[in-house]
Amino acid sequence: MKIPFTIEQFFDIFVIYNNAIWPAQIVAYILGIVAIGFAFSKNQYSARTISGIVSLFWIWIGVFYHIVFFRTINPAAIIFGFLYIIQGFLFLLAGSIRDRLSIQFKYTIPHILGAFFIFYAMVLYPILCLSFEHSYPEAPMFGVAPCPTTIFTFGILLWTIKKVPAYLLVIPFLWSIVGISAAINLRVPQDYGLVVAGFLGTILILIQNRIQSR
Numbered sequence: 001m002k003i004p005f006t007i008e009q010f011f012d013i014f015v016i017y018n019n020a021i022w023p024a025q026i027v028a029y030i031l032g033i034v035a036i037g038f039a040f041s042k043n044q045y046s047a048r049t050i051s052g053i054v055s056l057f058w059i060w061i062g063v064f065y066h067i068v069f070f071r072t073i074n075p076a077a078i079i080f081g082f083l084y085i086i087q088g089f090l091f092l093l094a095g096s097i098r099d100r101l102s103i104q105f106k107y108t109i110p111h112i113l114g115a116f117f118i119f120y121a122m123v124l125y126p127i128l129c130l131s132f133e134h135s136y137p138e139a140p141m142f143g144v145a146p147c148p149t150t151i152f153t154f155g156i157l158l159w160t161i162k163k164v165p166a167y168l169l170v171i172p173f174l175w176s177i178v179g180i181s182a183a184i185n186l187r188v189p190q191d192y193g194l195v196v197a198g199f200l201g202t203i204l205i206l207i208q209n210r211i212q213s214r
Helices: 007-021 024-039 046-072 077-097 109-131 146-157 167-185 189-213
Strands: none
Touching: 007 024, 007 046, 024 046, 024 109, 024 146, 046 077, 046 146, 077 167, 109 146, 109 189, 146 167, 146 189, 167 189
């Protein structure tokens, strides 16, 4: 699939974006750590808080990254932006308002894989950016950029201990398919991790849903 912008333009947008929103990147990491902490607690508001944090990430990215910045080089970013905003409100509705999610880390294979996805999004992804010569501020950052945040989202969803509403999987899965294009056409090999998280995460979550429905 032909992209309507150059690789240089793609990374230039990240430079402009990261410089414009600083220090939102630090705030995003703090919120990510808070979400992880709540997943290890037995607080009755854990799932609501985690869902609220994930919702904030998606809405922020939809508005500021896609619609405000990425749109300047890719008109399709308006569509991406609205999809991200919708996903953010779906998380808010399912997890924070309706309390449909129960998120708590357990020592199971899906939860351990989810922990790896979260670690990949927050730690390995930026390290890989450096190794592929995309240092900050060129690098997509956790919590404020689409791909690492989507990987993190799959990790969080794998930490659920109740059935996950299927509608929460659609947009993250579709974005993981977009990650194939980024990995190949934009020379962002760390986004192969998004593809793995999208396909493997979706399959495991659907399997868990089926088991919990019995």
